[in-house]
Amino acid sequence: MPSEYTAWKKKFLKEWLKHNLSKYDPGVAIAVDLKFYIKPPKAIARVKKNQNILKSETWRVVKKPDLDNLEKSVLDSVNGHAYEDDNQISDLHSCKRYSLNPRVEIVIREDGLGQDEISSVRMGKRDIKILKSATNIVDFWNACTEFYSDEELAWAWLHPELVEQK
Incomplete structure (x- = not known):
């Protein structure tokens, strides 16, 4: 170098x-x-x-x-x-x-603290439709960001089958 x-x-x-x-522990x-x-x-x-x-x-x-x-x-x-x-x-x-x-x-x-804090996300019918039709997370994120937190959007993307309708 x-x-x-x-x-x-x-x-x-x-x-x-x-x-x-302080130093973070291994793992x-x-x-x-x-x-x-x-x-x-x-x-x-x-x-x-x-x-x-x-x-x-x-x-x-x-x-x-x-x-x-x-x-x-x-x-x-x-x-x-x-x-x-x-x-x-x-x-x-x-x-x-x-x-x-x-x-x-x-x-x-x-990192990872509170990963399991969100157990469900309630979305409107329109947003559930966007979630199911989006081919990538960016399209989904851009269409829904004004109504949901980043954590909720990430959770919904990872668990679309568990998203509840408002």
């Missing part, structure tokens, strides 16, 4: 260890949320009209570094410290944005 990469990983781990966070499924806030190029940062969007940290980065490489760097850095092995990660969400305050935000939590 390039020396710059290994130096960055060591620096990130040093920051991680400062917080004296525990975990979810990770990563947000990469990247310093914008000078050509973007010095333009006055860009300041508000840079302050709001909503400007999506569509240039290098690649998001999957950023993820790997962070996850490998805390491997053995935040969790026994990164194969425990069952859910991963990440984004990269320009920011005047460059940083990495990481949230790690146990």
Whole structure:
């Protein structure tokens, strides 16, 4: 690995260890949320009209570094410290944005908590029809999101035979 990469990983781990966070036990499924806030190029940062969007940290980065490489760097850095092995990660969400305050935000939590909390979902006749006719979850999700939580939609997709009519 390039020396710059290994130096960055060591620096990130040093920051991680400062917080004296607990480690997840082996075999525990975990979810990770990563947000990469990247310093914008000078050509973007010095333009006055860009300041508000840079302050709001909503400007999506569509240039290098690649998001999957950023993820790997962070996850490998805390491997053995935040969790026994990164194969425990069952859910991963990440984004990269320009920011005047460059940083990495990481949230790690146990995944699967409350998986069985939903035992039934009641849907209107129209939504049940959409569920049964949808060929993929995206079409179903897009048609029904304003009325149901993400958890209810996922449950309904996984258990369509158990969905009750309102």
